[in-house]
Amino acid sequence: MPKTVSLRPRGAAGPDRPMASLVGLLSEWLPRQRWFAGRDRPVTDLAVLSTTELFPGCLHLLVETGQGGVPAPGGTPPAGACYQLLLGVRKHLAPHLDRAFIGRVREGPLAGAALYDALHDPRSAALLLERLRRPGAAGPLRFEADPAVSLPGGLAPRLLTAEQSNSSLVYGDAYILKVFRRVEPGINPDLEVPGALAAQGCARVPAPVAWFRTTEPRPATLGVLQPFLPDAADGWTLALRALAAGDDFTTQAYELGQATADVHLALGTAIPSAGSGENGHTVAAMTARLEAAARCVPALAPFVPGLRTAFGALDGHDAEPPAQRIHGDLHLGQVLRAGRDWFVIDFEGEPSRPLAERRSAQSPVRDVAGMLRSFDYAARQRRPWRPQWAHRCREAYCAGYADRAGWDPRHKHALLRAHETDRAVYEAVYEARHRPDWLPVPMAAIERLAVRGG
Numbered sequence: 001m002p003k004t005v006s007l008r009p010r011g012a013a014g015p016d017r018p019m020a021s022l023v024g025l026l027s028e029w030l031p032r033q034r035w036f037a038g039r040d041r042p043v044t045d046l047a048v049l050s051t052t053e054l055f056p057g058c059l060h061l062l063v064e065t066g067q068g069g070v071p072a073p074g075g076t077p078p079a080g081a082c083y084q085l086l087l088g089v090r091k092h093l094a095p096h097l098d099r100a101f102i103g104r105v106r107e108g109p110l111a112g113a114a115l116y117d118a119l120h121d122p123r124s125a126a127l128l129l130e131r132l133r134r135p136g137a138a139g140p141l142r143f144e145a146d147p148a149v150s151l152p153g154g155l156a157p158r159l160l161t162a163e164q165s166n167s168s169l170v171y172g173d174a175y176i177l178k179v180f181r182r183v184e185p186g187i188n189p190d191l192e193v194p195g196a197l198a199a200q201g202c203a204r205v206p207a208p209v210a211w212f213r214t215t216e217p218r219p220a221t222l223g224v225l226q227p228f229l230p231d232a233a234d235g236w237t238l239a240l241r242a243l244a245a246g247d248d249f250t251t252q253a254y255e256l257g258q259a260t261a262d263v264h265l266a267l268g269t270a271i272p273s274a275g276s277g278e279n280g281h282t283v284a285a286m287t288a289r290l291e292a293a294a295r296c297v298p299a300l301a302p303f304v305p306g307l308r309t310a311f312g313a314l315d316g317h318d319a320e321p322p323a324q325r326i327h328g329d330l331h332l333g334q335v336l337r338a339g340r341d342w343f344v345i346d347f348e349g350e351p352s353r354p355l356a357e358r359r360s361a362q363s364p365v366r367d368v369a370g371m372l373r374s375f376d377y378a379a380r381q382r383r384p385w386r387p388q389w390a391h392r393c394r395e396a397y398c399a400g401y402a403d404r405a406g407w408d409p410r411h412k413h414a415l416l417r418a419h420e421t422d423r424a425v426y427e428a429v430y431e432a433r434h435r436p437d438w439l440p441v442p443m444a445a446i447e448r449l450a451v452r453g454g
């Protein structure tokens, strides 16, 4: 029976040594995980917020990490970030779980046991799906499902090995479960937005069929199960394949523009945001983001005056389309093509921004700019870089967008340039922090936008 468990021996008084042992292991392990946002600094504090025995041998933990010290360039993990962990506990670890090993617990009721990341364990992954198939509670956890969907049992799980901000399990090539790693209070937009779009009849997103959440310490979404598109390829893979083969990508780009506009139009009615327009797209907000980024990424500093001009040019120029809910982190890796259809996934927004900001109404131009930047990224993956390829994709994408949205992003030159600049600044911070080798990609765009104006 699932229950909330204590890792402290019964009747123990004084310092919580078993917990200290667990905390020590996790503090060392967390910064080595791809999905951990603060990998540039050691974990200096770790508090266990909740512990639930999900099934025998599998603990569900919410932990809060603190990181003292000075961040590396671009490293700005928020203080007190909360992470979700599923920990397997076994006396002996089978060789296939070696890469999931966290450490051996030294004291307390679990003394001597091997601790490991249970998402790597097919048995735990299968039991997690079983929990979702039978909605109910486990301590503070709530498992819920769309009553209209009947989930089959016995689907073989596999953990995706792609570079991800979260962890995803694919079940029998039929469903994919995203287990959120960093947890913030409130509904996660990756449940909220696809759910609202599906309810609206928008077929561009895989609709959530089951999910789980916690009620403590504060209500938050923990994971979402959606149909898996088995024959789909992501836009980034397809674009690189086209570039390598010397193939044109304009048909795909045009249809991607149409898909983006379809999602924007559906979102505008699915989640009305009248009166909640945020000002993240104002000159002041973009300039503040630029200045904060330049403090983290010294390479940006020489371009700050030129980029400020790009933002300043916004004032009194193009009329901004109404703010609404958007994707927030749209790029070629967030779109899947199955047959001739584009699907949009991962509505969490830019991972480093606070949830409230990611859920606020923003300019749809931001998404358009994100995808245009992505064509530039793809074109720079090969030498010599292919600016004409990116330019043709850009034209086709905007034409496709205009076909559905009724307005053409190319006609809003100053606006588009400001949003592309804002996005490239975000990318510079992202690359400095996660993939320093890639920093020259956004920096090339920043130089072009700052010096030559677009």
Ligand SMILES: Nc1ncnc2c1ncn2[C@@H]1O[C@H](COP(=O)(O)OP(=O)(O)O)[C@@H](O)[C@H]1O
Pocket: 160, 162, 163, 164, 165, 166, 167, 168, 176, 178, 206, 226, 227, 228, 229, 230, 232, 234, 333, 334, 336, 345, 346, 348
């Ligand atoms: N519904 C789906 N069908 C097929 N593949 C998917 C689906 N959802 C996600 N994926 C695959 O999983 C990868 C990671 O998903 P994503 O939502 O972007 O996770 P993260 O937020 O952790 O980066 C995607 O790049 C894609 O390859």
Ligand SMILES: O=P(O)(O)O[C@H]1O[C@H](CO)[C@@H](O[C@H]2O[C@H](CO)[C@@H](O)[C@H](O)[C@H]2O)[C@H](O)[C@H]1O
Pocket: 164, 165, 236, 329, 331, 332, 333, 346, 350, 351, 370, 373, 374, 375, 377, 378, 427, 430
């Ligand atoms: O997919 P995520 O939500 O994890 O998004 C983050 O990582 C992306 C990289 O994986 C990053 O995207 C940047 O690199 C892409 C190529 O790898 C490129 O297509 C994008 O245009 C570029 O922004 C994204 O910014 C970040 O939020």
